[in-house]
Amino acid sequence: MRALPDLGTDLRLTVVGNPANRRIALFQEAVRAAGLPAARVVPWLDVLRRRAEFRPGERVRIDSPGEDPLVERELRGTNDPTRVEGTARWYARFTSAVRDVADLAAAGGATLLDDPHELAVLFDKRLCHGVLRQSGVPVPKSPTSGAGAPAVRGWNDVRALTERTGLRRIFVKLAHGSSASGVLAVETTGRGRVQATTSVERDVDGRLFNSLRMHRYSTELEVGALIDALAPDGLHIERWLPKASQDGRVADLRVVVIAGHATHAVVRTSRSPMTNLHLGGARGDLTAARAATEAAGGSWADTLGLCERAAACFPGALRVGVDLLPAIGWRRFAVGEVNAFGDLLPRLTGLPGSGAEGQDTYAAQVAAVLRTARNHHRANA
Numbered sequence: 001m002r003a004l005p006d007l008g009t010d011l012r013l014t015v016v017g018n019p020a021n022r023r024i025a026l027f028q029e030a031v032r033a034a035g036l037p038a039a040r041v042v043p044w045l046d047v048l049r050r051r052a053e054f055r056p057g058e059r060v061r062i063d064s065p066g067e068d069p070l071v072e073r074e075l076r077g078t079n080d081p082t083r084v085e086g087t088a089r090w091y092a093r094f095t096s097a098v099r100d101v102a103d104l105a106a107a108g109g110a111t112l113l114d115d116p117h118e119l120a121v122l123f124d125k126r127l128c129h130g131v132l133r134q135s136g137v138p139v140p141k142s143p144t145s146g147a148g149a150p151a152v153r154g155w156n157d158v159r160a161l162t163e164r165t166g167l168r169r170i171f172v173k174l175a176h177g178s179s180a181s182g183v184l185a186v187e188t189t190g191r192g193r194v195q196a197t198t199s200v201e202r203d204v205d206g207r208l209f210n211s212l213r214m215h216r217y218s219t220e221l222e223v224g225a226l227i228d229a230l231a232p233d234g235l236h237i238e239r240w241l242p243k244a245s246q247d248g249r250v251a252d253l254r255v256v257v258i259a260g261h262a263t264h265a266v267v268r269t270s271r272s273p274m275t276n277l278h279l280g281g282a283r284g285d286l287t288a289a290r291a292a293t294e295a296a297g298g299s300w301a302d303t304l305g306l307c308e309r310a311a312a313c314f315p316g317a318l319r320v321g322v323d324l325l326p327a328i329g330w331r332r333f334a335v336g337e338v339n340a341f342g343d344l345l346p347r348l349t350g351l352p353g354s355g356a357e358g359q360d361t362y363a364a365q366v367a368a369v370l371r372t373a374r375n376h377h378r379a380n381a
Helices: 022-033 044-048 069-076 087-108 116-122 125-134 155-165 220-233 286-295 300-312 361-380
Strands: 012-017 040-043 058-062 169-174 184-188 194-202 208-217 235-239 249-258 261-270 319-326 333-339
Touching: 012 022, 012 044, 022 361, 040 044, 044 069, 044 087, 058 087, 058 361, 069 087, 087 116, 087 220, 116 125, 125 235, 125 333, 155 169, 155 220, 155 235, 169 220, 184 220, 194 220, 208 220, 220 235, 249 286, 249 300, 249 361, 261 286, 261 300, 261 361, 286 300, 300 319, 300 333
Parallel strands: 012 040, 012 058
Antiparallel strands: 169 184, 169 235, 184 194, 194 208, 249 261, 249 319, 319 333
């Protein structure tokens, strides 16, 4: 049997990302802590301008293209990160660039750690929802789920679809949005009145911007105008599930699944329908969430297993962040979304029994790549 190579010398990690992005710094910390040479960073701008190249033996991890105005301009046609419009263009340019990375990696003899087709599905909420539903993963009811779902061209379509399906409380989401950008929590009252809660606001010229505070639109005219403006980028509709609460605030969970295992989790709480931390959400008590689940007769292992089932729909993704929605009373759970780049949980260490104890999400990913490399060398030794 051949001696195993020194993986600290032979394993070469490369990340496609924006060099100044905090994610890259955290990943590099994890790489150094594992005793590996610093990862080579291929800037997204080089990929988009066709200046990127990959080398034999590299393992290539794709990271978020966010937080770079020049990249934002290339992808969306604007360098204003607060603008809402342009997500359809962003999606087309991003998925094309990921395919370019795959082709360049193959040509250079490198190995890609993230499957381009699965990334394309993960960044289309309609397709992702359809894959989860077809795999038996519990998800909110949706009339726009899957590849054959009807297109939503504006408020009239939203109204018709919700009336047909009996949905009175819905989330309307940009098909290719992230971080709650362009999300509206819409409800129809008993008297037929329509209102919506969202971070979207319009300027005097009708342009849409993301705000760091929530807004309430209380007439059908206002809500319809917003949805009409969002519709050209593609919309996804799903039932607004009543969620469990913690300390008087609605709660959900972000669970990171790495190489098939649920390794990290955080509770997010809010007084608004959106629990995103940048919109006023706050981290909740994970121990209390587990206790509430078990007090309601549930199994915490099964709860984490549901996240692993969702992640298993995308076996080519090294890591995903699963948004888990607990029903009132913590008795049942549904998967709201699966996020390709949902691993930014700085300094959060792994769950007990996960194998990632003491590791943040990036260290756990590096460890997973090392395990795969060692197994591959043993199999071929």
